[in-house]
Amino acid sequence: MFEQLGLIGCGLMGGSFALALKKAGLVKRVVGYSKSPTTTARALQMGVIDVEAPSALLAAAGADIVLLAVPVGATEATLKSIKHLVTPEMLIMDVGSTKTDVVQAARDALGSRICSFVPAHPNTGKEVAGVAHADEHLYRGAKVILTPTERTLTSHLHKAEALWKALGCDVRIMSPETHDAAFAAISHLPHMLAFAMMQSVMRQDQADAFLALAGPGFRDFTRIAASEPKMWRDILLANKTEVLAQTQHFKQAMQAFEQVLLTDDAQALEDMITLASAARTQCRFNPPTTASAA
Numbered sequence: 001m002f003e004q005l006g007l008i009g010c011g012l013m014g015g016s017f018a019l020a021l022k023k024a025g026l027v028k029r030v031v032g033y034s035k036s037p038t039t040t041a042r043a044l045q046m047g048v049i050d051v052e053a054p055s056a057l058l059a060a061a062g063a064d065i066v067l068l069a070v071p072v073g074a075t076e077a078t079l080k081s082i083k084h085l086v087t088p089e090m091l092i093m094d095v096g097s098t099k100t101d102v103v104q105a106a107r108d109a110l111g112s113r114i115c116s117f118v119p120a121h122p123n124t125g126k127e128v129a130g131v132a133h134a135d136e137h138l139y140r141g142a143k144v145i146l147t148p149t150e151r152t153l154t155s156h157l158h159k160a161e162a163l164w165k166a167l168g169c170d171v172r173i174m175s176p177e178t179h180d181a182a183f184a185a186i187s188h189l190p191h192m193l194a195f196a197m198m199q200s201v202m203r204q205d206q207a208d209a210f211l212a213l214a215g216p217g218f219r220d221f222t223r224i225a226a227s228e229p230k231m232w233r234d235i236l237l238a239n240k241t242e243v244l245a246q247t248q249h250f251k252q253a254m255q256a257f258e259q260v261l262l263t264d265d266a267q268a269l270e271d272m273i274t275l276a277s278a279a280r281t282q283c284r285f286n287p288p289t290t291a292s293a294a
């Protein structure tokens with residue numbers, strides 16, 4: 001049980017975390033700061049936070065747990081702005097989608113106070129941003145990846161693990177590099193493909209006519225193209241090396257498909273689809289969230 005959560009970034013992920021903690025009876029009070037005052041006002045009105053703070057520093061003041069839920073590019077500046085208040089007793093986590101850059105930002109910003117920091121990435125979310133979409137059930141059943149730094153206190157790592165488990169999450173621990181390599185393949189490249197897919201249609205003269213005919217396949221494939229631009233700008237830049245490695249794998253796969261079409265090789269085409277179809281059929285996913293199912 002925590003006394004006070006200092007929430008920095010009261011959007012979809014931060015707001016959902018505060019609601020989930022409250023629902024589970026794991027926190028007494030939430031003090032929130034977001035860049036835009038309209039966000040904190042809305043968060044207060046929704047009962048996501050109990051008190052609005054005028055700065056990140058004042059959101060962290062007096063907290064025994066602090067959550068950063070801001071775009072990953074804002075991590076270093078945010079940690080620097082709260083550094084003076086960080087004590088060894090305070091548990092600090094983030095929810096950023098990339099981890100190597102976040103860990104480096106924490107080293108640069110916190111110095112020896114990094115012992116309080118447990119980098120975290122809950123693998124759940126929605127294509128819609130903002131506190132209005134916060135959902136107390138968002139984290140239930142989600143995989144949460146923790147990438148402790150070399151100086152993270154073991155007691156904090158255990159506390160973080162217990163907390164995410166209490167929210168119904170399946171916790172995994174790995175290095176930031178292993179995390180970023182995997183997420184480039186299963187999250188970051190898929191988002192870039194969805195953005196590129198939309199662009200490739202939009203560039204055509206008949207784009208509107210084509211899109212007017214779109215059905216469930218196109219809807220499912222491109223749902224994530226509606227995601228928040230600044231968040232994804234930061235993710236793709238932060239994990240550029242691994243994302244570019246994945247684009248090479250993807251290009252090879254596309255070239256193989258182009259080749260069998262060019263040569264009318266029906267058997268090879270069927271074999272390639274069979275492999276992909278079988279692999280996708282074996283994947284096990286959590287049920288979609290409300291917005292994602294729309």
Ligand SMILES: NC(=O)c1ccc[n+]([C@@H]2O[C@H](COP(=O)([O-])OP(=O)(O)OC[C@H]3O[C@@H](n4cnc5c(N)ncnc54)[C@H](O)[C@@H]3O)[C@@H](O)[C@H]2O)c1
Nearest residue numbers: 009011012013035069070071072074096097125126129130
């Ligand atoms: N959306 C997802 O599906 C998802 C899933 C997992 C992790 N994440 C990660 O969670 C983090 C937050 O994403 P989100 O979906 O909640 O976005 P969001 O846009 O809903 O919320 C982000 C909030 O942070 C605020 N903010 C931005 N810069 C700030 C700063 N410098 N200081 C204080 N507040 C600032 C914004 O005003 C906004 O309220 C990102 O790092 C993202 O990579 C997102």
Ligand SMILES: O=C(O)C(=O)C[C@]1(C(=O)O)C=C[C@@H](O)C=C1
Nearest residue numbers: 097123124125126127187224292
């Ligand atoms: O459901 C969505 O809309 C998401 O994109 C969620 C999603 C993903 O699966 O890639 C997006 C970013 C994350 O860091 C974690 C989860």
